[in-house]
Each structure stands twice: as C-alpha cells, then as structure tokens.
Amino acid sequence: MDLDFRFSPFEILTGSGTLILCLFFVCVFSEVSAIEEEVGTSVTAAVNSDELYWTSVEANGQGIVLTGAAPDVPARDAAAKRAMKVWGVTSVSNEIKVIGEDGTCQRELNNYANKESIRFKSGKAEVADSSFNTISMLAMIIRACNAPVEIAGHTDSAGDSEINLRLSQRRADRVAKYLVNHGVSAEQVRAVGYGESQPVSSNDTSEGRKANRRIEFRVLGGTA
Secondary structure, three states, rough: OOOOOOOOOHHHHHHHHHHHHHHHHHHHHHHHHHHHHHHHHHHHHHOOOOOOOEEEEEEEOOOEEEEEEEOOOOHHHHHHHHHOOOOOOOEEOOEEEEEEOOOOOHHEEEEEEHOOOHHHHHHHOEHHOOOOOHHHHHHHHOOOOOOEEEEEEEEOOOOOOOOOOOOOOHHHHHHHHHHHHHOOOHHEEEEEHHHHHHHOOOOHHHHHHHHHHHEEEEEEOOOO
C-alpha cells in the first residue's frame, strides 16, 4: 500500500499557524519572566533600608508580594509605598508583619549578634568553640521573645551555589539545635539556609565575603 505524504493547503496553513502560535507564546513567556525578574530586583533594592528588619520580595508578573518583619506600622507602610513607585509594578500585597511597637526582641538580637557573631570552622557546619557563649546569650534573648524566630544562614559567593545553599542550611540547623539545647522551644525556631542569595556586601573583596558569611536572627511576628 502506497502512503500519500502530501499535505493539503488547509493542513499546511493549520500546521504553520500552530507553529507560529507556539513561537509567539515562547516569546511572551520569556519576556514576562525577564520583566518579573527585573521588577523583583528593583523592588528589593527600593525597600532595602534600616527601617525594616528584613523584607523578602516575591514577584508574580508585575505584582509584588512583600513579606518579612518591621518594627512598626509606618515602616511597613513605607515599604509598600516604595515598592509601588518602582517602574513596572502594578500591585503590591503587603504581608510584612509588625513585631511590636519598639521591636525590642529584634533590636536585642541584632545588637548582640552584630557585636558577637557566630563563627564556623572553614567550609563546615561545625560551630567554632569561641561562639558557644554567644549562642548561650542569644538563647537567653530568644527565650524571652514572645514570637517565633527564623535562624537564617548565609554564605559568600565563592564556590558552587548549590553547595553554598546546603552549607548555609546545615549551619542554620546546627545553630537552631544548640539554641534548643539551651532551653529554646523547638517550635519557636525555624532554620532556613539562603546560600549566597542575600549578600549584604560585595563578594569582590575579602571583607565583603566575610560580611556575607553570617547567621541572622529574624523575629517573624508576635508581640516582640
């Protein structure tokens, strides 16, 4: 039996139309993804300030979702206003939590952690001996907090990003474990590794990389 592989004009037009539509949607989705990334980056830069203890930005197209913690309502509202002023943003969902009128707990954690940072052995999740007293004092502060606390692990950008992400998670887990051993409720702490995704300084210098290798304590809500 002979097979006829000839196509009718209708079939050719239909097939061509389908191909053009597929290419069109690929271009549209690629452009949307690029816009979403640009908007998210711009909003992150805009809301980054000392008035906010920490803020996360999630872009959904040109809509923005803000989460994190602020010391008071004006600071929370200011973040939303800054986000709305960014070119390309069409809507802002402000889910930033207010952690108390003065943010006492977060301020105490920030002040102590900035003076006495937690150190690890190079490339490992093992806490340096010199940092055990620091963890003990931080546990005392957290036990007095009437709010859950996130233990956020960060690295510099040296090396593989996936390895850095796993290392930051292991370090955050280790600190959370020690805090629990010092009397903090396991339900009160949450360990999250962010790898190299949230630098506070340039990774182009040794000082900057040192600053980016850190553990942060983020009060997640409540009457802190």
